[in-house]
Amino acid sequence: MAETLIKVDLNQSPYDNENIHNRWHSDIPMATWVNPGEDFILETYDWTGGFIKNNDSADDVRDIDLSIVHFLTGPVGVHGAEPGDLLVVELLDIGAKDESMWGFNGFFSKKNGGGFLTEHFPEAQKSIWDINGLFTSSRHVPGVRYAGLIHPGLIGCLPDPKLLAEWNKRETGLIATEPDRVPPLANAPFAPTAHMGKMKGAARDKAAAEGARTVPPREHGGNCDIKDLSRGSKIFFPVYVKGAGLSVGDLHFSQGDGEITFCGAIEMAGWVHMKVSVLKGGMATYGIKNPIFKPSPITPHYNDYLIFEGISVDEQGKQYYLDVNVAYRQACLNAIEYMTKFGYSRAQAYSILGTAPVQGHISGVVDIPNSCATLWLPTQIFDFDINPNAAGPAVQKFKSMGIPLSHDLK
Amino acid sequence: MAETLIKVDLNQSPYDNENIHNRWHSDIPMATWVNPGEDFILETYDWTGGFIKNNDSADDVRDIDLSIVHFLTGPVGVHGAEPGDLLVVELLDIGAKDESMWGFNGFFSKKNGGGFLTEHFPEAQKSIWDINGLFTSSRHVPGVRYAGLIHPGLIGCLPDPKLLAEWNKRETGLIATEPDRVPPLANAPFAPTAHMGKMKGAARDKAAAEGARTVPPREHGGNCDIKDLSRGSKIFFPVYVKGAGLSVGDLHFSQGDGEITFCGAIEMAGWVHMKVSVLKGGMATYGIKNPIFKPSPITPHYNDYLIFEGISVDEQGKQYYLDVNVAYRQACLNAIEYMTKFGYSRAQAYSILGTAPVQGHISGVVDIPNSCATLWLPTQIFDFDINPNAAGPAVQKFKSMGIPLSHDLK
Amino acid sequence: MAETLIKVDLNQSPYDNENIHNRWHSDIPMATWVNPGEDFILETYDWTGGFIKNNDSADDVRDIDLSIVHFLTGPVGVHGAEPGDLLVVELLDIGAKDESMWGFNGFFSKKNGGGFLTEHFPEAQKSIWDINGLFTSSRHVPGVRYAGLIHPGLIGCLPDPKLLAEWNKRETGLIATEPDRVPPLANAPFAPTAHMGKMKGAARDKAAAEGARTVPPREHGGNCDIKDLSRGSKIFFPVYVKGAGLSVGDLHFSQGDGEITFCGAIEMAGWVHMKVSVLKGGMATYGIKNPIFKPSPITPHYNDYLIFEGISVDEQGKQYYLDVNVAYRQACLNAIEYMTKFGYSRAQAYSILGTAPVQGHISGVVDIPNSCATLWLPTQIFDFDINPNAAGPAVQKFKSMGIPLSHDLK
């Protein structure tokens, strides 16, 4: 078995583990070093560092302080990696920790980050998903079982000071256009809850005040939440600092395109077995700005889909110009409406779209004024026939508590 | 062989064929009627009605009057279909016409409609794609050959007067927000070039003045340009008028997600073999607003991809808020840049993204402020190895004229 | 459209078409010549030359004189091809003839060739399969519809005299071991029904007496009946004579591994669009004895299977030593038995195994004394759920005449 270079203790606060960090900054010291060609294992917290529990209440999803996320494992220094190189990362395998064979999916309250359909699901809800070998199912969402498409929601290398400055400049600029928005347009650096790994003292405080938040995907990859960056895939990351500084976290057992529930996928603590190598000068050689990757040869091969279309006219009939977000939202709402005909609550249907390996395709972006997006629902995850037919939908008599909801506090 | 209910003569103007129309209007008479359970064949013009020619000049792409599109075959009335039903359409097969075994792909001038990357490709260009059995290749874009994912870009049923009124209202409303924009935000009804099928006289003139343009996808389907609605798929269309009134056209031999070049796919004249049936009251039973469909059991099964990421920060570094369009544009530009390292011109690479069965996924839409989109480039369409490796890209010595370009006229 | 180099008239006897032949002989003159790099179309008869009709009687299957088969189109000479080369054949597309959109499947009487399960189905039966675009279904076998996996059952190049002599020697040698067997162990040359293409006079008579029968697959390919050699595939054939001499026929719309019904697949008349090129000296360079090929990128992608096992102990409990034939026969019989639980007759189930794209895998060949073979039945071809479950099989109330049977004549 490959060596586990960084361990995490789920009973310990991630703030007490100096090989964890929750901000991006070029000064964060390497937690450990490896040589090109080596393979090794890193353990990770779930993205909230254990705040969300395996129970039937959504209070934790309602109450979480999101400035603490995401707890990342690393950075790992790679000998010989230099700015301009590509760091080649093979995800040899990924799994949940033995003592934690479950994950969670949640909808945040609109007051606390919301989600893609926050206008429709404005309050906190949570579902728990049990992991049984290759599969997952939930006591809160009956009638479905999926094979896992296990992937890290967040992975990438440290930015250099210039790139970090650019991130902070453009994002604080956006916030400034509507500073009081709820949820906000972006998250500015925020020192109080920053965890800067091994950094200490004044240097740590300075970096904590500058460190980029981990929420958005950026040039280095980061929180891409790409479901297909799954175990078995091979990723080519831009390198900005000496040693690259690879960090990873936010593991997902399964997720749909868009991670539309925001909290978001089936979130879990676990481990990543990976191998690294360096492609010298690869950024210029191949003209790489953002990471590129090759998907895995082992993924669930669901191939029977029911596909929902959406166009860029919103729920109120308002016309947008080639807006894929509006179109995809309509496709999602259409799928939710459809699933309710079979006995699901709207929240359960939403949860399925967030957790199952649904595909979201950008189907048309040029036919003014309407974009067209498609939501691909795999029919083979259901244990009943969800296709339309002349007899009408077979309404399921689910025995389920439904998805716990916690009302906003006054 | 099933009966060909509507024929087209490629040497005749589509305006002279009364079973063709290029606007959506509830009053357009059925061109022909069929019974549920019947299968039949409809021939179609290419979307421009034959304006674009198989030659090495892009003048026609530059000069075309786009108010003439799309020339659709139909409407076909289906006995027994009534408003509220779902019309089930099986695309049994689709092909090019024997006398026209080729298709075209073009970039419109920014002055004449543009395209997804019109800022980068502001002038008219055209590539011709030969069809050889199941495959296509181009004298203008060497090094690639694809198996066809043949589909109609445009298919759907007639709107009723209420729906038509809603379309016109919301789209003219959008135009009014920036009436002088080039290209325009949407296309208003335009009588001079309208072709209203069998309609004649004053009724025809009234309908021509009201008829919705065919460019955008809408609730009824229409110009969805969904590559996966390919031969072998089964579609459930909302019915708004007695008899349904199914029309089809704008056939594509192959296309990528987004149809990013706008002109757009490999456009061809051809025929559609289809079978129709009716699912009574299906709109309410299944909660259907937009069409839903089951994809085909026979499509090219390319499964080795190189995947490019893009985020919602544009080419100038400007930050957008969760904008999938910006993210997908970046993913496309990243792929184009990459392909140039192997010897392609930027226009050739753009053409590949428009014509090959690339996938465009909405990978993340919640991680403020950046959306993440991915562009999946199938590696098996190239006759050389396009993967990154330590040796660097093998630059191809293509013997090709490149993609013809016609400068804007002063 | 590519040029049709050889046409067939289904109303004409194949014996009257000099571009057809039904024996393999090195002296058969080329029917036509092409250059490497050219693509062209050849039309073909069904393998019986039109003897089997689209009706509800199996008399023709019972009465056919099998010494007439297979009627092949060709040989096509390829300029520059020489012994030792590999002839590269791309099957660009294959289809049924417009005037003949149907195919047949039959079980021969044990007295007339039999089939893989002839002890269980000793008399002549026939089912007719309609072709509707990409799909086929049968009035004799309800409840199933398949997307076609269209392929030539028989394709290959002319043998040289030495190879021909070897074939005749080893096969007549086998016959001599049990000369009176019914059905026979092999088919010896048989002049009376030979069709030698353009040959005439004494030369023709000599060749007719020597010409190898077309039934078995041999080193050159020939009657391989490999379902995956379908349209879109690319085959590398050994070349034995100057010009190669490629012939093709016995088109199948769909077939299962093993072609177990012998008459066999869904047999049809049609056309093949192909492209040829030459790989000089390829036989030695790549160590090729039998053809090799790359399968098509477009085939039906059924991926949900119910898999039946069989071992090399026969129906009577007799033990065989590592005999895959016995094991596969058991797997087939197990699948037939299973399907009868859903309402099929045994003959209908047998017909499904012969016509649907079932897979037959050699699963174990070393665990003495039992081989293990598996029969993969695609569940997505059925319009009801054929999986086992706690509720038991849903017996279908098929309205079908069943499969016509014609008793042996006394």
Added chain:
Amino acid sequence: MAETLIKVDLNQSPYDNENIHNRWHSDIPMATWVNPGEDFILETYDWTGGFIKNNDSADDVRDIDLSIVHFLTGPVGVHGAEPGDLLVVELLDIGAKDESMWGFNGFFSKKNGGGFLTEHFPEAQKSIWDINGLFTSSRHVPGVRYAGLIHPGLIGCLPDPKLLAEWNKRETGLIATEPDRVPPLANAPFAPTAHMGKMKGAARDKAAAEGARTVPPREHGGNCDIKDLSRGSKIFFPVYVKGAGLSVGDLHFSQGDGEITFCGAIEMAGWVHMKVSVLKGGMATYGIKNPIFKPSPITPHYNDYLIFEGISVDEQGKQYYLDVNVAYRQACLNAIEYMTKFGYSRAQAYSILGTAPVQGHISGVVDIPNSCATLWLPTQIFDFDINPNAAGPAVQKFKSMGIPLSHDLK
């Protein structure tokens, strides 16, 4: 994490573990009991109980006493299961033991069991395969890496006395036809090396003398060596005794159809996570004689193959009658010959056919006198291009010791 009901210590002899057995007998007591609906984990030895070591000598493969195999874990009793039921087993996951991340592949000497190509590889050879997450590669076979298709080679329920008697009768009958053959036609019961689980005393001795050897697959499943019975699949086993008595062992990380090297796949010690339920009376309801199964939704999806044909004429030109074994052997030999052109030794090529997920199809079994079999070699497992092309094969300069061979002892 599910409970591990049976553990194995790789440092302990399997004979000292009473939850292990190496013969099939109806009297073997259940090692443990579970309820329907439960999931649990069983650990297993490799099939030889640890005899084969991770080193560079094939002495152990040469010297092993094969009467000791296979060491199975179980039997597991399932409450409520009775004769005539089907035991439904879901293989939730399978893996190697943490302390043993490797597997072996070997060719037995012809004197000690041989293999499918024993005439060509008559002496003992061994290759070691390292397991790295989802993938495997070997220091003895360079240039290839596969994603694992992890499966139990051997799994099934206990026979009842009548079935056991039938097995022994038919197999000893076969042996009697050629009792001195090397290797033998079958393996008779053999008490000296029998391990009968918890049995003791005279009852144990009697059962040891009667217990069926584990080598062949039989009606109950057993040593089927079906590569597609992999983790994620769902199997329906016939039940013959009260409690069913499910045993499992002989885990493989990867294997090709046929397990042609006999020792055979990539053999490993490991664990199986499974879930059981009972389908009452299922054998009669569904007409089940041998197990049936649904394959896994997660398997390596290699889809680019190079396919080799073989016919039933052997290496010496001898003609066989519709013998699939001979045909598949030719296809294998053709593939081996081809691979040698790229720099592999014949033994390395043979090892690839035994360990990679190659497919072996029964392509034709009715075209007298030649069967046709096809060997599907996945091209995506090679790190170089193994397709034929005009430039000829790129001979690899492998730096490898080759596959260790140990000569027969005199």
